[in-house]
Amino acid sequence: MKKPDCIKTLDRKLDQDVLVVTPTGKTYMYWEATGRDAQISQVNLGLCTPVGLGLALALPHRKVVVLDGDGNLLFNLASLADLAVQNPGNLIDIVFDNECYQSCDSFPSATSQGVDLEGIARSCGIKHAITVRDLGDFEKVLDRGLRAGELYFIVAKVEPGEEVVPLPRQEGRENKYRFVRYIERTENVRIINPYSRRRKKDFIPPS
Amino acid sequence: MKEGAVEAIVSGLKHAGINFVSMLPDSDFTDAQRAVMNDKSFVCVPVSNEAIGFGVCAGAWLGGKKPALLITTDGIMASAFPLATLNMQKNIPVLMVVPYRGSLGDGIWFMAPYSFTTEPVLRDLQVAYTVVSKVEEIVPAIKQAQLSAEAWLRPTAVLVTGEIIFEEA
Numbered sequence: 001m002k003k004p005d006c007i008k009t010l011d012r013k014l015d016q017d018v019l020v021v022t023p024t025g026k027t028y029m030y031w032e033a034t035g036r037d038a039q040i041s042q043v044n045l046g047l048c049t050p051v052g053l054g055l056a057l058a059l060p061h062r063k064v065v066v067l068d069g070d071g072n073l074l075f076n077l078a079s080l081a082d083l084a085v086q087n088p089g090n091l092i093d094i095v096f097d098n099e100c101y102q103s104c105d106s107f108p109s110a111t112s113q114g115v116d117l118e119g120i121a122r123s124c125g126i127k128h129a130i131t132v133r134d135l136g137d138f139e140k141v142l143d144r145g146l147r148a149g150e151l152y153f154i155v156a157k158v159e160p161g162e163e164v165v166p167l168p169r170q171e172g173r174e175n176k177y178r179f180v181r182y183i184e185r186t187e188n189v190r191i192i193n194p195y196s197r198r199r200k201k202d203f204i205p206p207s
Numbered sequence: 208m209k210e211g212a213v214e215a216i217v218s219g220l221k222h223a224g225i226n227f228v229s230m231l232p233d234s235d236f237t238d239a240q241r242a243v244m245n246d247k248s249f250v251c252v253p254v255s256n257e258a259i260g261f262g263v264c265a266g267a268w269l270g271g272k273k274p275a276l277l278i279t280t281d282g283i284m285a286s287a288f289p290l291a292t293l294n295m296q297k298n299i300p301v302l303m304v305v306p307y308r309g310s311l312g313d314g315i316w317f318m319a320p321y322s323f324t325t326e327p328v329l330r331d332l333q334v335a336y337t338v339v340s341k342v343e344e345i346v347p348a349i350k351q352a353q354l355s356a357e358a359w360l361r362p363t364a365v366l367v368t369g370e371i372i373f374e375e376a
Binding site for chain 1: 227229250252253254255256258259260261262263264265266267268269270271272274288289292293296297298299354355357358360
């Protein structure tokens with residue numbers, strides 16, 4: 001199974017309002033090419049799953065999908081324990097496991113030596129922890145996760161190797177502003193408040 | 208903790224508009240942490256290391272919450288990576304209320320390094336902070352730290368010294 005094919009499946013299956021968290025590296029570049037507003041990208045080592053967890057708890061009525069990687073998750077494996085304890089029913093955590101650090105000349109990761117992320121997730125208490133190895137199974141499990149109101153943890157075993165893609169034009173802060181403005185619009189909330197202290201008599205209060 | 212300090216921390220967080228808290232316990236701060244955890248005004252997310260807490264709070268802020276972290280000074284050391292790669296890189300705010308382990312009066316030998324590392328590390332990671340040593344300073348310090356965090360889109364910290372947190376020996 002190849003990661004770009006999984007990304008195409010996700011793009012076909014996910015509604016535009018699903019909130020997607022992506023790491024640095026090719027995963028975010030593939031996903032950014034979908035042009036969606038509802039994506040927070042370039043979340044660095046070990047932080048994708050925690051950021052997805054915070055987002056899912058902040059917006060329990062929205063579906064959140066995390067596109068993590070094996071090296072990324074291994075950096076902060078304890079986040080699986082915290083994810084299991086919080087057990088957000090609106091979160092699907094997908095780990096693309098290529099058993100290596102692709103951006104570092106494919107240096108092998110611990111999963112290449114038999115470390116089993118599904119087993120760890122199950123031991124933490126995540127009921128729907130599933131490993132898939134072909135695109136058909138990936139699609140079936142994804143469908144189940146999207147229909148369910150329960151936490152899903154999907155380990156997608158993918159082949160090492162990435163496609164050559166255009167360099168992204170969007171910088172991390174630009175992506176953050178775009179995402180935050182999207183949330184402000186769709187949730188009718190005010191997140192960015194650049195004048196938090198001002199003389200009230202001079203201004204119309206923010207809505 | 209000194210009388211009134213726990214109530215002041217809870218009150219300060221509420222006055223600052225905080226509605227989402229992540230924490231890892233500290234032996235001299237658990238009264239405050241438990242009080243926050245038991246208060247339904249806050250979504251409370253205990254974590255297994257502070258770095259996870261920074262990620263969770265960043266996600267909560269992106270989702271429209273006003274997050275805070277109740278973590279100790281060694282938690283700041285453990286969180287240098289998310290502070291640099293999430294908060295500093297992307298300008299994501301979070302309020303920290305921190306028992307200042309390593310402030311004078313700390314009688315545990317392994318807390319000594321935090322006396323010398325905490326404030327330089329906060330400065331290097333572009334975290335604006337204030338140090339409070341009187342109970343009556345807690346509420347205004349938390350409110351002001353949150354006001355600036357929101358406007359500047361940067362993390363801020365309130366360090367609560369041993370004069371408030373340590374029990375009499």
